Amino acid sequence: MTRFTGTMTLVRLALRRDRVVLPVWLLSLTGLIYSSVAAVQGLYDTAASQATYQATIGGSAASIALSGPPVALGTIGGITVFEVSQVAIIGIALMAIFLTVRHTRADEEAGRTELVRAGVLGRQADLLAAGILACAASLLVGASVVVSFLSVDLAAADSLVFGGAVASVGLVFTGVALVAAQVVEHGRQAVGLALTALGVAFVLRAVGDVADNGLRWASPLGWAQGVHAFAGPRWWPLGLCLTFAVALIATAGWLTTRRDFGGGLVAARPGPPAASPRLGSAWGLALRLQRGMLLGWTVGMTLLGVMFGSVAAEVDDMVAGNSAMQDVFARSGVDIVDAYAATVLLILALVTTGFTLGSVLRLRAEETTHRVEPLLSTPTSRTRWAAGWLLVSASGTLAVLTAAGLGAGVTSAVVLSDPGRIEDMVGGALVYLPAVLLVGGLAFALFGGVPALLSGVWLLLAGFFVAGWLGELLSLPAWLVDLSPYSHAPQVPLEPLSWAPLLTMTGVAALCVAAGFVSLRQRDLATG
Amino acid sequence: MAVIEVQGLVKDFGRFRALDGLDLTVRAGEVHGFLGPNGAGKSTTIRILLGLLRATGGEVRLLGGDPWRDATTLHRRLTYVPGDVNLWPQLSGGEVIDLLGRLRGDVDTARRDELLQRFELDPRKKGRAYSKGNRQKVALVAALSSRAELLILDEPTSGLDPLMEEVFQECIREVRDEGRTVLLSSHILAEVEELCDRVSIIRAGRTVESGTLSDLRRASRTMVLAETVQPPADVGSLRGVRVLDLVGDRVRLEVDNEHLSTVISFLAGRGIRSLESHPPTLEELFLAQYGDQPGERPAEQPGDRPGDRHLDSLRAPAADRPVDTSGGSRR
Numbered sequence: 001m002t003r004f005t006g007t008m009t010l011v012r013l014a015l016r017r018d019r020v021v022l023p024v025w026l027l028s029l030t031g032l033i034y035s036s037v038a039a040v041q042g043l044y045d046t047a048a049s050q051a052t053y054q055a056t057i058g059g060s061a062a063s064i065a066l067s068g069p070p071v072a073l074g075t076i077g078g079i080t081v082f083e084v085s086q087v088a089i090i091g092i093a094l095m096a097i098f099l100t101v102r103h104t105r106a107d108e109e110a111g112r113t114e115l116v117r118a119g120v121l122g123r124q125a126d127l128l129a130a131g132i133l134a135c136a137a138s139l140l141v142g143a144s145v146v147v148s149f150l151s152v153d154l155a156a157a158d159s160l161v162f163g164g165a166v167a168s169v170g171l172v173f174t175g176v177a178l179v180a181a182q183v184v185e186h187g188r189q190a191v192g193l194a195l196t197a198l199g200v201a202f203v204l205r206a207v208g209d210v211a212d213n214g215l216r217w218a219s220p221l222g223w224a225q226g227v228h229a230f231a232g233p234r235w236w237p238l239g240l241c242l243t244f245a246v247a248l249i250a251t252a253g254w255l256t257t258r259r260d261f262g263g264g265l266v267a268a269r270p271g272p273p274a275a276s277p278r279l280g281s282a283w284g285l286a287l288r289l290q291r292g293m294l295l296g297w298t299v300g301m302t303l304l305g306v307m308f309g310s311v312a313a314e315v316d317d318m319v320a321g322n323s324a325m326q327d328v329f330a331r332s333g334v335d336i337v338d339a340y341a342a343t344v345l346l347i348l349a350l351v352t353t354g355f356t357l358g359s360v361l362r363l364r365a366e367e368t369t370h371r372v373e374p375l376l377s378t379p380t381s382r383t384r385w386a387a388g389w390l391l392v393s394a395s396g397t398l399a400v401l402t403a404a405g406l407g408a409g410v411t412s413a414v415v416l417s418d419p420g421r422i423e424d425m426v427g428g429a430l431v432y433l434p435a436v437l438l439v440g441g442l443a444f445a446l447f448g449g450v451p452a453l454l455s456g457v458w459l460l461l462a463g464f465f466v467a468g469w470l471g472e473l474l475s476l477p478a479w480l481v482d483l484s485p486y487s488h489a490p491q492v493p494l495e496p497l498s499w500a501p502l503l504t505m506t507g508v509a510a511l512c513v514a515a516g517f518v519s520l521r522q523r524d525l526a527t528g
Numbered sequence: 529m530a531v532i533e534v535q536g537l538v539k540d541f542g543r544f545r546a547l548d549g550l551d552l553t554v555r556a557g558e559v560h561g562f563l564g565p566n567g568a569g570k571s572t573t574i575r576i577l578l579g580l581l582r583a584t585g586g587e588v589r590l591l592g593g594d595p596w597r598d599a600t601t602l603h604r605r606l607t608y609v610p611g612d613v614n615l616w617p618q619l620s621g622g623e624v625i626d627l628l629g630r631l632r633g634d635v636d637t638a639r640r641d642e643l644l645q646r647f648e649l650d651p652r653k654k655g656r657a658y659s660k661g662n663r664q665k666v667a668l669v670a671a672l673s674s675r676a677e678l679l680i681l682d683e684p685t686s687g688l689d690p691l692m693e694e695v696f697q698e699c700i701r702e703v704r705d706e707g708r709t710v711l712l713s714s715h716i717l718a719e720v721e722e723l724c725d726r727v728s729i730i731r732a733g734r735t736v737e738s739g740t741l742s743d744l745r746r747a748s749r750t751m752v753l754a755e756t757v758q759p760p761a762d763v764g765s766l767r768g769v770r771v772l773d774l775v776g777d778r779v780r781l782e783v784d785n786e787h788l789s790t791v792i793s794f795l796a797g798r799g800i801r802s803l804e805s806h807p808p809t810l811e812e813l814f815l816a817q818y819g820d821q822p823g824e825r826p827a828e829q830p831g832d833r834p835g836d837r838h839l840d841s842l843r844a845p846a847a848d849r850p851v852d853t854s855g856g857s858r859r
Contacts (some may be wrong), residue, residue, distance in 0.1 A: 109656075185656060186617060262656070270652035271620025279623055280630035290620060369614045374667065377578050377608035378631035379682075381600045525580045527541070527572065 013116075014103050014104035021102075022137060022487045025095045027371070031142040032466065037148040039474050040080045050074050057082070061315040062343040065206040065308065068225040077154045077230030081162050083473060087466075089221060092141050092170040097194040103130035106187030108262060117261075124253050131174055132405070133248055133255050138170020141161055155230065161238070162229035167240040168241035172220045173198060173250025182255035185264040189364035190474075199300055203307040210311040211237040220244055282380050282388035290359060290389075294396045299405045304351065305407025308344040309425070312412035315340045334494060337403070337416065341408075341428060342491040348404040348485060349432030350465050355400050356440040357457055359393035363447055364445070364454050368526045382520055390444060390513065397436055405429025428492040434505035435485035439464070440511030448516035448523070530589070531556050531678055531709045532577065538732075539572055546572045548733035549586070554711050554726075559704050561724035562713040563814060569733040570713045571611060574682050577631075577711075578608060588788035591678060604632065607676040611683035611713070613663040615655035621666040622651030628670040640673040646695050662688035672699050679703060679710045685719060697722055717810045729814065737813070745807045749782045752791065758800030766791055777801070 015022070044050050054073040064070055068085045071304050072078025076438045104127060107113045113126055122128075149159035174196065180193040201219040208216025209225075216222030223244075226237040257264050278284045319326055319336045329336050363386060366372045375385060409425030412418075443457040467476060467484040481487050488501040532554035539547040547569045552769040564570050575581045577590050579599030588595055593602050615624055622644075629635040644651055644808040649665045651755070658666065658707050664687045671679060685696050714720050720727060721741065729737035737744060749770075751790060754760065755778050763779060764771040768787035783791045785807075795803070808816070 033858075269622060269654075270657075271654045273620065273622040273651040275623040275630070276627035279619075279627050282631070285616075285627060289616060292618070370610060370612065371614045371616055372609050373578070373580060374608060374613075374628055374670070375631065376580060376599075377603055377606070378628060379600050379603045379633065380631050522582075524541075524582055525575070527575065527581065 002243055005125060006119070006130055007125040007128045007132070010116070010121070010125055011132050014129060014133045018099070018102075018133070022099070022133075024101050024459075025099070026137060026140055026144075028462070029088070029091045029095065029141050030148075030391050032091070032470075033084055033141075033145055034148040034151075035474055036084045036087065036470060037080055037152055039417045040083050041076065041152045043090040044076055044079050045475070049074060050079060053079050053284065059319060060340070061210050061311050062308075062340045064209050066347070067192070067214060068205070069209045071228045072231035072507075075230050077149075077158055080152075080154065085225060087291065087470065088141070088145060088166045089169050090198075090223065091192060091196050091491065092138055092166055093173040094195075095141070096138055096170045096173040097177045097191060097198065098510075099134045099137060100130050100174050101181055101187050101190045101194065103133060104178065104180035105184070105190040108181075109185065109187050114261070124256055127178060127252060127256060131252075131336070134177070135445045136311065138167050140337050141170060142167025145426055155394070158229040158233050160225045161217045161233040161235060163239050165224040165229070165237075165241075167237050168245065169221060169224045172224075172241055175245045175252065178252035179248055179415035182252050182259060183265045185262075188293075196296070196300060199304065201300065203435065207307060207311065209394075222501065228288075257487065282375070282385045283391055284388075285375075286389040286392040290362070290392050290396065290404040291354070293358065294392070294399065297352075297396070301348065301352060301355075301400050301404035302407035305348060305409075305425075306402040306411045308348070309408035309411030309413075309421075310415060312337060312421075313415040316416075336410075338493045341412070342494040343424065344408055345405070345425070345428045345432065345492070346468055346486060348408065348429055349436055349489075350461070350468060352397060352401050352432075353436045353461055353464075356393060356397045356436050357443055357461060359396060360390070360440050360443040360447065361454060361457070363389055363444075364451055367451075370526070372525070376525070383517055386444075386520060393440060394437060397440065398430075398433060399431045401433055401436065402426060420454050426494050427497075431492045431497065431502065432486065434502045434509060435489045438485045438505045438509040438512070440507035444516035445512040445519070446516075448520035451526075529556050530554065531591055532560075532711060533587070533589040534573070534577075535587040537573065537576065537588060538584045539569070539576060539581065540584045546733055547584075547586075547611065549666075549731060550730060552728050552730075553734045553738070553739070554709060556709055557704070558789075559700060559706045559710040559712060559723050561683055561720040561727035562711055562730070563715075563717075563720065564713075564726055564730040568730045570730065571682055573730075574680055574711070574713065577680060579603075590845045605676055606678040606680060607632065607671040607673045607674045609667045609682065609684040613660075613667040615658065615663055615666060617655040620652050620654050621658060621662070621669075624655075624666055625651065625670045625673065629673060632674055632676070634674045634676065636673055636675070643669045643673050643699075646699075647692060659687070660690065661692070664688060665692065668696065668699075670764060672703070674741040677708050679708065679771060681710065682713045683715060684712070685714065693719065717814060721855075723809045729733075741810060744810075745784055748808045748813060749784055750788055750805050750807055751780075751782050752788075752795075752801075753780050753804040754778070754795050755803075756795055757801060757802040760798045763791065763794060764779060766794060797836060 001070075010478065013233040044053055051074060052397065058070040058073040063082075066086050067082050068084065073082060075444050107126070117126065131500075132200040145166045176197045177190065177194040180197070184190050184193055201221045204219035205216050205221040207223065208214065208222055216226070220241055223240045226234065229232050233366035255265065267310040270288045279288055287410065315337055319329065330338070370473055372385065376382060405426040405428065406422070409422035412425060413421040439457070439461065442460070443454065446457060464484040464486055466474070467481045468486045470476075488505060490496065490498050490501065532552060533548060535553075537547050537550040538545070546720050550573060552573065554560070562570055562573075576583050577595050577612040581594045582596050591602050591605050595602060615621070619627070625640060626635065629640070645666045647669055649662060649669060653662070662685065668684055669682070675847065678829060685693050688696060697719065700710060700712070704723075712720065712724060724741070727744070728735055728738050729740070739747075753799060754847075759777045759779070760779050761774070763769060763781065764774070766787065767790070768784035769781055769791055770780060770783070772780045781791070
């Protein structure tokens, strides 16, 4: 078919361009999956420990919301699936989204696609090539899940169905990203749209699983995790995923015929002929450029908070019907709802850091696209430019974190009939502000000093996530876990608020920012 | 007084030497042409002048200050048009023009509107919706609507159509008439010939030529085509002459300008039937600097340095060669 002419050439081009990015994604996902799988085997090798797991973790709403339906948790296979699911499924979806957009809309926006498409190339070859790349990467990750499971002697059929479930999430989100890349004009917007879809799918699945109702079937993640590996596996949900993925890819292909090259589905509207009075400073520009992203994150994080908050009552119910769990909490003297809140707050803070890093990293994009050059050839200094930008990054972080805490607080206050929850959750979220700002400050220091390493901060954030969420499972050494600033924030409301670590982190963040400013003033800006 | 004074400027990017002892002097009130093949270091020089890059070595003075250290204060007095204009996708052209004006603290709405009209630019479109030429116009309107005393323009008309090129030239003449200074990097030689008082030609990070166009022409060679009564067989023995073609009574030669009158006298002695001569165009000067052979691609091997500032080495392209008017496609 002529509209696909040249697809394989583009796939080879993509492999050449991604010879670092792709192995990093594959190796880190595979490594994380394998080490989690291996760690679980050592931790739950007795029937007693498996029973305890089923009684405690299987009764934890936070765990179910994050990891999936509590299926076969009394078996080592079921525990392994439960422990690996979150990282594998979110990880593969992120990989599929970033890879796909990188090779579709981002290229088109940069004008590279135009260059390529002027050659002997089918109209939909670039779309298909990006799809092939992301799907192949997803299948590889799925295969690595199967291999990891088989290497610890888990049942072949169940391992295969779970590997298939993970891979099919990658296929679905490849399709989602392909569609998103057709709808909007900018690569960043396409990523945002696809991530929103992932967020919605995650929330539907989480609420459905915690409330144990049909809502989970409204989400492709619910289908994938509906395979019930190690509990008499079901293959048919994979068919749902595959059909949906194929439908999405076909829709994306159809959409390419409905839009102009370089444009989105919705034609860009004209803007104002003159600037409003607010657009007259570096700060005003930073706010204007980031307001869309800030609004999206605030809404998204409020919803995520609402999702976590709305199941706060189920936490109590679960424990009420679970004597083993009651014992655990009675012995530790910890309030079950507080324990749930602390976990939720950590997750909200980690996700919010995504906004902070995205915001700081856009400074580099402004530099490498040379948009900053006309700006810096006015009396605006580098310091003023970056400071205006960071002001929006920091106040935006505050807004997003507050919104997330408010969403969780208001809904848990309603479901628990306890108005004090609002203050607890908002305050608890803000306790993480210094840690989030510290990571943002670190990114800015890299931007000033070694911009080539800047995108490494995403790996760092992934590392902090692993340390915070999987640290215990992987039995990471304490010093490694302590490297994460999130480990140093007091776990309000479980722990009393202590100011010392917060002030220290704020101080370190300030030092990082200062170092960033000093080195930014010393270095050459990007050329070429 | 010199507005820009650059001496022995060196810039290294890692192990790559982009500028290797570049000299550039731009006097107050002149329009200075800044020429060089792609990759010669024009944009690097301009970025150093703007304080975006830090010089590795050499002396740079801009408006009496240090462009790196005093960037902020100096930028009140200059304006800049990049060669490749990238606009913020979210912002309309009008917003970009106003923003840059406000940041410079120099907003003249009447002048802005006049320029929008002259350049026939719609200020309501957003970044991506503009073509390359129109993005260039956004930057030009932003720069030209300011009253800054120095304009630094890096290939400002790439992408403009001939009508807009005309408007641009008008604007630059107005700027010159107001006594302001322009540094104009360009590949459009007709534009440079039209606008520039003086030019500097650089190659591989060094200045190979600098002066007024007539200086450059005077120091160069003239092409002579003559038909004489008696065949001018021994004209090649005269000093400073290179015979390109000699058939019977017709000769085509090039001669160093200082020996031009000797050659004309010699030819007159043979009885001139027809005589044509023309000084080198900027195009020819330019190509002579870039190509080691007439019309040849300049060698771009590492280590290739012109090093040779003597005009004797100039060779004009053969007259029967079609002259490349774009000045670009030959390279």
